[in-house]
Structure formats: structure tokens, C-alpha cells
Amino acid sequence: MRSTADAVIIGGGCIGVSTLYYLAKLGMNNVVLLEKASLASGSTGDSAAIVRQHYSNEVSVRLVMKSIEILRSFPEEFGTEVFNSIGWIFLVPPSAQSSFVINMRRLQKLGVRTWEISPQEVVLEHISGLVLDDISKVAYEPDSGYADPHSTVLGFANMARHLGAEIRVNTPATGIIMSRNKITGVKTNDGQISTSRVINAAGPWAQEIAKWVGLDLPLEVSREQEMMLRISPNRPSLQRSVSNMVDQTYFRPTRDPSTILVGVGHPKKNELVNPDSYNTHADNTFLEDVSNRISRRIPDFSESEIISSWAGLYTITPDWNMIIDKVQDIKDFYLAVGGSGHSFKLSPAIGQCLAELVVYGEALTVDITSLRAGRFDDNTTLQSTYGGNRG
Numbered sequence: 001m002r003s004t005a006d007a008v009i010i011g012g013g014c015i016g017v018s019t020l021y022y023l024a025k026l027g028m029n030n031v032v033l034l035e036k037a038s039l040a041s042g043s044t045g046d047s048a049a050i051v052r053q054h055y056s057n058e059v060s061v062r063l064v065m066k067s068i069e070i071l072r073s074f075p076e077e078f079g080t081e082v083f084n085s086i087g088w089i090f091l092v093p094p095s096a097q098s099s100f101v102i103n104m105r106r107l108q109k110l111g112v113r114t115w116e117i118s119p120q121e122v123v124l125e126h127i128s129g130l131v132l133d134d135i136s137k138v139a140y141e142p143d144s145g146y147a148d149p150h151s152t153v154l155g156f157a158n159m160a161r162h163l164g165a166e167i168r169v170n171t172p173a174t175g176i177i178m179s180r181n182k183i184t185g186v187k188t189n190d191g192q193i194s195t196s197r198v199i200n201a202a203g204p205w206a207q208e209i210a211k212w213v214g215l216d217l218p219l220e221v222s223r224e225q226e227m228m229l230r231i232s233p234n235r236p237s238l239q240r241s242v243s244n245m246v247d248q249t250y251f252r253p254t255r256d257p258s259t260i261l262v263g264v265g266h267p268k269k270n271e272l273v274n275p276d277s278y279n280t281h282a283d284n285t286f287l288e289d290v291s292n293r294i295s296r297r298i299p300d301f302s303e304s305e306i307i308s309s310w311a312g313l314y315t316i317t318p319d320w321n322m323i324i325d326k327v328q329d330i331k332d333f334y335l336a337v338g339g340s341g342h343s344f345k346l347s348p349a350i351g352q353c354l355a356e357l358v359v360y361g362e363a364l365t366v367d368i369t370s371l372r373a374g375r376f377d378d379n380t381t382l383q384s385t386y387g388g389n390r391g
């Protein structure tokens with residue numbers, strides 16, 4: 001392990017590795033990324049990784065548009081295909097109709113390829129067998145879909161290594177060494193690294209790392225369940241990623257045409273947990289409830305078999321958007337925390353912007369000043385139309 005680095009990144013999820021790659025690409029390659037377990041072993045590996053552009057704040061829209069561009073470039077830039085741009089469908093109930101109309105106008109103005117389609121069109125062209133009750137509005141995004149979070153992380157990691165960066169798995173950071181307000185090093189279970197710069201990308205453990213330097217971050221960690229269904233061979237395979245605000249579910253196909261991934265969307269109650277001791281298995285009540293919701297909406301799915309299920313973690317900020325910032329009172333300590341249940345899709349662009357912030361002192365690709373940490377103190381939090389991780 002290098003004993004001296006220009007920067008140490010703590011956390012090998014989608015945020016940490018994309019930042020590592022872009023730092024190396026910008027010429028800062030004497031960087032060490034510490035991952036306490038394996039790459040993508042935190043929230044990233046449990047993610048549904050649905051990619052959609054329907055957000056109600058400009059920074060997220062611009063970040064996801066840039067991220068889609070990066071995900072699409074994976075075959076040429078990283079030699080691997082990670083993105084399935086199969087299209088995304090958003091089912092909206094009557095209660096959210098007016099917000100939907102405002103959002104669609106804003107998205108189109110920002111350049112997102114999205115348009116409203118009729119519920120009948122959804123059944124004919126996108127999701128056969130869908131029950132249309134209570135669906136008031138439908139949005140379609142042809143360029144969205146889903147990605148493979150593991151391959152995305154590995155693509156960034158391999159290329160960062162190729163450019164000279166170092167990744168240490170099974171190597172937890174155990175402390176940050178300070179001299180007054182300056183960082184001088186990072187302790188690990190395998191020795192120390194001298195560095196003056198640290199990036200906290202530790203996902204659900206970000207609060208623990210922040211406390212080492214005396215910071216208290218506004219983060220909560222919530223348990224989130226998902227399951228995989230094998231659909232009946234008599235039923236046509238699912239062709240689109242779907243966010244269903246009517247029944248509070250989301251679902252998408254996988255590379256295996258006979259399976260779909262399903263989870264529960266907002267509004268719902270957060271289940272706050274300790275990231276070191278939570279139940280990683282889904283509850284039977286969840287499995288039953290979600291199976292019922294899915295079969296009501298697409299009756300053909302009632303024949304499906306549950307083939308796997310799990311519970312992962314959201315790291316939530318008060319306005320459900322990440323904090324990407326250089327800390328004011330500690331020299332060269334950066335925060336890339338609070339993925340809030342929807343930041344896999346933003347992570348390629350976030351890594352690029354954060355690397356620019358580190359190297360140039362400001363993000364050039366997308367203006368990310370609205371994600372600064374101080375927004376919770378000066379009341380400039382980001383507003384969200386639908387609430388929760390729907391944005």
C-alpha cells in the first residue's frame with residue numbers, strides 16, 4: 001500500500017470509484033481508495049439502479065443527463081456494457097397530476113427527451129396487461145432504463161487502476177489524523193497513509209467518518225427491501241423500467257427475460273437502522289404486500305415466483321439530495337454523502353464534478369453549488385415535487 005497519497009477516498013461504492021476515476025483522469029493519480037469490504041458491497045450492490053430523468057430540481061436533472069451520457073460511453077471508454085436504455089415509464093395518480101404537468105414542462109425545457117403518453121398507449125406499446133385504474137398521467141423517457149451497478153463500479157475501478165490509482169479492498173479506514181484544522185493522514189487496519197486530503201464517500205457509514213473530524217452530518221440510515229420475481233413463461237417479458245406512483249412500487253426487467261426486480265417507492269415510512277446491525281433479509285409481510293400490489297396492477301404477474309429478496313440501506317439527507325461539498329472548517333476534507341435512495345444514477349456525473357472541485361476548486365461539468373452542506377443551515381434546501389426519493 002502506498003504510504004503517501006495526494007488524496008484518500010474512503011468508500012468503494014459508485015460515488016467513491018467514479019470520483020477516483022475522474023481524479024486520475026484529471027491527472028491526480030496518486031490517490032488511494034480504501035474499501036472496508038469489497039467494491040459495491042454497500043448500498044450500490046443492493047441498488048435497483050433504475051435510471052430515470054424525471055426530477056423536480058435542476059441540479060439532479062443536469063447530473064442524470066450527464067450520467068446517462070457517461071453510462072452510454074462505457075463500451076468505448078471502459079470496454080464494458082453496463083447500461084440498458086430500454087426506456088422508463090412513470091405512472092402518476094390523480095393527486096400528483098398538477099405537479100407532473102409542471103415537472104414535464106421543466107424537464108423538456110432542460111433538454112430531457114420525455115413526453116406524456118396516454119394510459120392506453122402504455123398497454124399497447126410498453127407494458128401489456130397493465131390495469132389502468134387510478135392512473136391519471138403517464139410519462140415516457142426513451143433514453144432511460146437501468147444499469148448494472150456491479151459492472152459500473154468495476155468499470156470505473158479498473159480504469160482508475162490503469163491510470164495509476166490504488167484501490168485497497170478489505171482495508172477499513174480507522175481514523176483521520178489531524179494537526180489543528182489540517183488533515184495529515186488516514187489510519188487503516190494495515191498502517192497509515194500520509195495525505196492532506198480526504199474524500200468521505202462511505203455511504204451509510206459516512207456519519208462515523210465525519211465524527212472522526214468532529215462533524216455531525218444530517219444523515220439518517222434507513223432499511224430498504226427489494227425482491228426478484230420469476231414471471232410465468234406464458235407472460236411476455238417486461239420491456240421497460242417502471243416507477244409506479246399509483247401503488248408506490250417500482251419494477252424493472254433484468255438481463256434474464258424471465259425475471260423482474262421489484263421494490264416499494266414513496267410515500268412510505270423510513271425504517272431507521274444501525275448500518276452495522278440490521279436485518280439484511282426481506283420481511284414476509286413485505287414480500288406478500290409487494291406481490292399483491294404487483295399482481296393487482298399486472299394480473300399476469302400473479303403467477304410469479306419469488307426467487308430472491310434482500311434489504312439494503314438508504315443514507316438520507318433532510319431534503320433527499322446528496323451533500324457534495326468541501327468542508328469549510330477543515331482543510332481539504334470533502335463530503336460526497338447522502339445518496340438518499342436515488343443517487344446511483346447520478347454517480348458518474350457526481351464523480352466527475354467532485355474530481356473537478358478537488359483539482360480546480362470548482363465543478364465545471366454541472367454547477368453543484370446547490371448540493372453544498374450549508375443549505376440545511378441557511379434554509380436553501382432543495383425542493384421536491386413528489387417527496388422522498390422520487391425527487
Ligand SMILES: Cc1cc2nc3c(=O)[nH]c(=O)nc-3n(C[C@H](O)[C@H](O)[C@H](O)COP(=O)(O)OP(=O)(O)OC[C@H]3O[C@@H](n4cnc5c(N)ncnc54)[C@H](O)[C@@H]3O)c2cc1C
Pocket residue numbers: 010011012013014015016034035036037038039040041042043044045046047048049050051171172173174201202203204205206224225226263311312313314336337338339340341342343344345346
Ligand atoms: C434497495 C435500494 C434500491 C435503490 N434503488 C436505486 C435506483 O433504482 N436508482 C438509483 O439511482 N439509486 C438507487 N438506490 C440508491 C443508490 O444505490 C445509492 O444512492 C448509492 O449506491 C450510494 O452510493 P455510495 O457510494 O454513496 O454508498 P455505498 O455504495 O454504500 O458505498 C460506501 C462504501 O463505503 C465503504 N465504507 C464504509 N466505511 C468505510 C471505512 N471506514 N473504510 C473503508 N470503507 C468504508 C462501505 O463498505 C461501502 O462499500 C437504491 C439503494 C438501495 C439500498
